[in-house]
Amino acid sequence: MRHRWLKWALAGSMCGFMAAATAAGTDHRVWVDTWAAAPDSAGPVLNAQTVRQIVRTSVGGSELRIRLSNLFGSVPVTLGPAHVAVHANGADTVPGSDHPLLFNGKPTVTIAKGESVLSDPVKMDVKPLQELALSLYVPADTVYHAATIHNAGLATAYITESGDATAAVQFPRDEVSGNRFFLTDVEVSGPAAKSTVVTFGDSITDGVGAKPDANDRWPDDLAARLQADAKLSSIGVANSGIGGNRILHDNFGPSALARFDRDALDKPGVRWIVLLEGINDIGGSGYAWEGKDKITAQQLIEGMKTLIARAHAKHVKIYGATLTPYGGNGWPYHSAAGEKTREEVNAWIRSSGAFDGVADFDQAIRDPAAPKKMLAAYDSGDHLHPSSAGYKAMAAAIDLAWFKTP
Numbered sequence: 001m002r003h004r005w006l007k008w009a010l011a012g013s014m015c016g017f018m019a020a021a022t023a024a025g026t027d028h029r030v031w032v033d034t035w036a037a038a039p040d041s042a043g044p045v046l047n048a049q050t051v052r053q054i055v056r057t058s059v060g061g062s063e064l065r066i067r068l069s070n071l072f073g074s075v076p077v078t079l080g081p082a083h084v085a086v087h088a089n090g091a092d093t094v095p096g097s098d099h100p101l102l103f104n105g106k107p108t109v110t111i112a113k114g115e116s117v118l119s120d121p122v123k124m125d126v127k128p129l130q131e132l133a134l135s136l137y138v139p140a141d142t143v144y145h146a147a148t149i150h151n152a153g154l155a156t157a158y159i160t161e162s163g164d165a166t167a168a169v170q171f172p173r174d175e176v177s178g179n180r181f182f183l184t185d186v187e188v189s190g191p192a193a194k195s196t197v198v199t200f201g202d203s204i205t206d207g208v209g210a211k212p213d214a215n216d217r218w219p220d221d222l223a224a225r226l227q228a229d230a231k232l233s234s235i236g237v238a239n240s241g242i243g244g245n246r247i248l249h250d251n252f253g254p255s256a257l258a259r260f261d262r263d264a265l266d267k268p269g270v271r272w273i274v275l276l277e278g279i280n281d282i283g284g285s286g287y288a289w290e291g292k293d294k295i296t297a298q299q300l301i302e303g304m305k306t307l308i309a310r311a312h313a314k315h316v317k318i319y320g321a322t323l324t325p326y327g328g329n330g331w332p333y334h335s336a337a338g339e340k341t342r343e344e345v346n347a348w349i350r351s352s353g354a355f356d357g358v359a360d361f362d363q364a365i366r367d368p369a370a371p372k373k374m375l376a377a378y379d380s381g382d383h384l385h386p387s388s389a390g391y392k393a394m395a396a397a398i399d400l401a402w403f404k405t406p
Helices: 004-008 014-026 218-227 256-265 279-286 297-313 336-351 361-365 388-396 400-404
Strands: 031-036 041-045 049-056 061-069 077-079 082-086 099-101 109-111 116-118 122-126 131-138 146-150 157-159 175-177 183-189 195-201 235-241 270-276 317-321 370-374
Touching: 031 061, 031 195, 049 183, 061 082, 061 099, 061 109, 077 131, 099 122, 109 116, 131 183, 195 218, 195 256, 218 235, 218 388, 218 400, 256 270, 256 297, 270 297, 279 297, 279 336, 297 317, 297 336, 361 388
Parallel strands: 031 235, 195 235, 195 270, 270 317
Antiparallel strands: 031 183, 041 146, 049 131, 049 157, 061 116, 061 122, 061 183, 077 109, 082 099, 082 131, 157 175
16 A cells, blocks of 8 residues: 555656655644545546535644545546635635645646645634635646546535636536535644544445535534534544445445545544445345355455454554445345345444444434334435434434543
């Protein structure tokens, strides 16, 4: 695995490379993720267009930087200028709050195929649970390159028809998208920011089923709970959920086993991980054509054991969340065999002692009268993804005492 300082390398001169590496080696500030979205696929082509993306922070800080990814690009991509400002309403920002972002002192950066870069830190008073607008210009290029995206943003991204509008207070509303483009992390540093908890999983961690543009995912609710406790308000939350993701095999993004380092263990300031994943491995078995996709409970447990071992090797605590009910979702995704597997896996999560603790999401949102199903009030309607109320109940099931250890 690449050491973290290598990710600072920008496509450019060796001088630029050495400056970035030196900065990373001598920078003793504590950086934490205040927001994240895991890259999962190649998306639309942007050409001479600006995209403005709205994010909500989890923890505050006095400095900010962002990470941009070309993970799924087929060629190097040049991006910039980039700006960050306080979000007002819709696509607009608060006048006077805009800050340009630089990359090794320059307004643009070229990112190699499959790589990512961090911006230079910018001094900015970032509040917890504050909405920011990140604006990124994608210059015109003779080589049309697909953007690296996070597919289910559950937030509106605003895109110009053409031109650099990164510093605009009133942003042109030419196009909109539900994707996240290139942006994978917003990091903060300062007295208020000390550590990160990564919520790692599939569409249920991604927040599918919650109201768009409402920050109603269970990781959002967890961030609010942390901020409500003065002893825990230094903790940032990084959401590394990907819709359709599996533990054992690639599907809608790299498998959990393949992406665990990048999307969890390499996050700045990470001390804890909450793992909720496996339902797509189980559901995918119901319609699998290939034998490898027909998984057993024991295979899924072994995959979880591997993730636990990798977290513990980095001295990161990892908490297991029980797989939530999905009865009524429909055959072949839900089946009697799949339900048996889910119950076997949940029994292991609860009783094995392999995790550092257990969040019983299954118990938190199931219908006591029909435990294979979600309670109607917590069901988004597809019998798989919780509603905003369901996500709030899940976040409430997390023991905040986990994060109070020194």
